Amino acid sequence: xxxxxxxxxxxxxxxxxxxxxxxxxxxxxLSLAGIILSFLLGLIVAVMRMSHFSPIRWAAWAFLExxxxxxxxVQIFFWYFGSYKFLPTAVNDWLNAQSFEFAAAxxxxxxYTSAFIAEDIRSGVLSIPKEQMEAARSAGFSxxxxxxxxxxxxxVRITVPPLVNQFLNLAKNSSLAMTIGVMELTYQARQVESYxxxxxxxxxxxxxxxxxxxxxxxxxxHQYNERVLKLHKAA
Amino acid sequence: MKKLxxxxxxxxxxxxxxxALAAPPADTLAAIKKSKVLVAGVKDSLPPFGYIDEKxxxxxxxxxxxxNAIAAKLGAKVELKPVTSASRMPQLQEGNIDIIAATMTxxxxxxxxxxxxxxxxxxxxxxxxxxxxxxxxxxxxxKKIGTAKGSTSEQNVKKSIPTSxxxxxxxxxxxxxxxxxxxxxxxxxxxxxxxxILAKAPNKEQFEIPAVQIxxxxxGLGMRKGDKNFVDFVNKTILEMEKSGEAKxxxxxxFGPNTQFHLQRNFKIxxxx
Numbered sequence: 001x002x003x004x005x006x007x008x009x010x011x012x013x014x015x016x017x018x019x020x021x022x023x024x025x026x027x028x029x030l031s032l033a034g035i036i037l038s039f040l041l042g043l044i045v046a047v048m049r050m051s052h053f054s055p056i057r058w059a060a061w062a063f064l065e066x067x068x069x070x071x072x073x074v075q076i077f078f079w080y081f082g083s084y085k086f087l088p089t090a091v092n093d094w095l096n097a098q099s100f101e102f103a104a105a106x107x108x109x110x111x112y113t114s115a116f117i118a119e120d121i122r123s124g125v126l127s128i129p130k131e132q133m134e135a136a137r138s139a140g141f142s143x144x145x146x147x148x149x150x151x152x153x154x155x156v157r158i159t160v161p162p163l164v165n166q167f168l169n170l171a172k173n174s175s176l177a178m179t180i181g182v183m184e185l186t187y188q189a190r191q192v193e194s195y196x197x198x199x200x201x202x203x204x205x206x207x208x209x210x211x212x213x214x215x216x217x218x219x220x221x222h223q224y225n226e227r228v229l230k231l232h233k234a235a
Numbered sequence: 236m237k238k239l240x241x242x243x244x245x246x247x248x249x250x251x252x253x254x255a256l257a258a259p260p261a262d263t264l265a266a267i268k269k270s271k272v273l274v275a276g277v278k279d280s281l282p283p284f285g286y287i288d289e290k291x292x293x294x295x296x297x298x299x300x301x302x303n304a305i306a307a308k309l310g311a312k313v314e315l316k317p318v319t320s321a322s323r324m325p326q327l328q329e330g331n332i333d334i335i336a337a338t339m340t341x342x343x344x345x346x347x348x349x350x351x352x353x354x355x356x357x358x359x360x361x362x363x364x365x366x367x368x369x370x371x372x373x374x375x376x377x378k379k380i381g382t383a384k385g386s387t388s389e390q391n392v393k394k395s396i397p398t399s400x401x402x403x404x405x406x407x408x409x410x411x412x413x414x415x416x417x418x419x420x421x422x423x424x425x426x427x428x429x430x431x432i433l434a435k436a437p438n439k440e441q442f443e444i445p446a447v448q449i450x451x452x453x454x455g456l457g458m459r460k461g462d463k464n465f466v467d468f469v470n471k472t473i474l475e476m477e478k479s480g481e482a483k484x485x486x487x488x489x490f491g492p493n494t495q496f497h498l499q500r501n502f503k504i505x506x507x508x
Contacts, residue, residue: 081409084416096379096417101402181381181402181413190384191403 004200011201016192020202023188024209030106030184031171031213037110038170039163042117043156047147049122060118067115073176075112080104080180105177113170120162124155157225164221168214175210185209259330263458263465264309267333273306275299276318276332283489283496284338284356297489298336301355301456301473304481305334308472324349327457334469335457350462351455352469355482357502360391360450362421363414363429366443369421375399381410381419388424395449407432414442423449430496439497446501470506477504 010016048060067075080101084092095103128151136146156163178187189206193199260266267273277298278285285296294315306313316332323335327349341351362369362380369375377398382388384403392401402419404410410422411432422429429444436442456473458466476482482504490498 080418081412081416092417100418179405179409181404187384187403191389194384195390 006201007198008201010196010198011192011205016196016202019188019192020185020205020209023183023185023206026102026183027171027174027185027209027213030102030109030174030177030182031167033106034109034113034170034174035167035217037106038113038117038166041110041114042121042166043152045114045118046121046125047144047152049118050125052143064115064118067111068119072108072112072173073179076105076108076176076180079108101177101180101182104180105174105182109170109173109177112173113166116166116169117163120159120166121152121155123162124157124159125151127158128154160221160225164218167217167221171213171217172210259328259459261462263333263462264468265464267309267311267465271311272314273302273309273311274314274316274331274333275302276323276326276335276337277302277315278319278337279315279317281338283494285336297356297485298338300485300488301476302334302336304476304485305469305472309468323457327459333458333465337457338454339457341453341455345457348460349457350460350466351457351507352466353473353504353507354453354455354502355473355504356454356486357452358426358454359448359452360388360423361426361429361444361448362423363411363433363442363444364421365414366441369445369447372396372447372449375421378420379418381413381422382424383407383410391450392423411436426498427496430490430498433497434495444498446499448501473504474506 011020045060045063048056049064051057051060083104087095125147132150132154133146136150137143141149174184175186177184178190181187183191185206189202192202196202277294277296279287279294281296283296285294285298287293288295294317299313299315302313302315316326318326318332318335318337320337320339323332323337323339324345326332327335335349338356339345339351341354345351362375372395375396379400379402380392380396381402381404382392383406389401389403392399402410402413404413407422407424407428410419413419414422415438422432426444426448433439433442433444456469458469473482476485483500486500487493490496490500
């Protein structure tokens with residue numbers, strides 16, 4: 001251990017730097033697309049969960065419990081390997097010709113994270129006095145429009161801090177995509193280690209990058225929050 | 236003073252005797268013909284090349300069958316000495332063994348120190364594919380190829396088929412599952428590992444290991460540098476074994492369809508250029 005020679009130059013330039021950079025690109029793509037899609041899906045599921053029509057409510061509840069209570073890794077394998085059994089051959093052939101690894105990882109990340117986001121949003125909605133909904137309904141808004149214009153805008157603002165947590169989790173969880181061959185940052189760090197035996201350097205670089213991504217997400221959402229809160233106060 | 240002389244004489248004696256013991260014969264072929272014993276360094280724990288048979292407690296294998304054939308031609312008895320990859324070359328140079336038959340890959344670095352026979356076994360990195368889909372490397376251009384993380388297999392693929400996409404899974408069973416589902420067109424790694432995967436596969440008749448190879452591991456029998464008569468004799472013998480079909484018979488015995496490996500022989504023993 002003591003004889004380990006640190007050599008940062010190999011990962012800071014040349015081939016291995018490019019590997020890590022291309023891994024970073026994939027991680028950012030996965031995270032960004034995942035954050036947007038899981039937020040949208042989370043919103044929909046949250047609204048369904050609070051619906052007055054019980055089959056929709058139950059469907060949303062079943063979805064939430066199922067996705068929240070199974071490991072993400074298993075879900076990734078389910079979408080990548082398990083979906084094969086349910087889809088027609090033509091669809092499988094088409095999927096396999098695309099970069100289905102990336103899509104399967106994105107679907108799994110989106111669905112998994114959306115369950116947590118839905119619950120966060122629901123708790124935000126529940127914190128809005130129910131008289132607001134009653135007032136909106138008596139003013140002639142439908143349930144969905146009341147949600148859209150009156151309840152959700154307030155609820156999402158309250159939900160921002162816990163949502164940041166979910167986004168950070170998503171960005172870090174994207175490293176699990178490596179198990180199905182998506183060449184994201186952790187995958188590339190491991191490749192660099194395999195080829196150079198410089199695992200310390202490669203994983204340190206990966207760690208610093210994940211840290212940077214997390215801090216940037218936190219900062220951006222915080223900025224948004226500040227502005228929204230100020231507007232909120234001004235109004 | 237007398238003691239000192241004795242000591243010197245003893246030292247001289249030891250020096251002379253060890254030298255006499257250590258000095259390998261200049262012409263091994265003549266020496267074996269005289270002693271009627273061929274001493275071969277072999278692996279004893281590497282099936283099916285050289286390993287100890289559970290029933291007879293003797294070393295058997297692909298390498299040993301070649302040694303037996305050479306000894307038979309010489310009319311000599313075989314004496315097998317287990318060697319490791321690290322010990323085999325020094326053992327040969329010190330004269331403890333006459334020939335190395337221990338899965339030794341021929342390369343330029345080793346060829347500076349010892350002489351190699353013609354290639355008697357040829358292996359390397361190959362592919363498992365669905366039957367009939369891959370005839371040559373061209374069939375894999377632009378395709379997805381699966382392997383396991385942490386191996387150098389990936390680098391070899393990228394070098395030989397730059398247009399392919401390599402997907403590295405956590406382990407070979409997953410890579411093979413991806414092949415079964417058509418997510419990759421081939422799984423690649425060392426032939427022996429592939430043969431092991433295929434042997435365990437539930438629907439193995441749908442898959443095959445085509446005779447397409449992207450890294451070469453030619454195995455040679457090792458002999459002392461400049462031991463020309465012996466090298467020529469061994470080369471002549473294994474070329475005759477190829478001609479008579481005996482070499483192929485030995486291959487099929489250890490690697491062929493009736494073994495767990497199900498390999499197709501994709502080489503012939505020919506004279507090196």
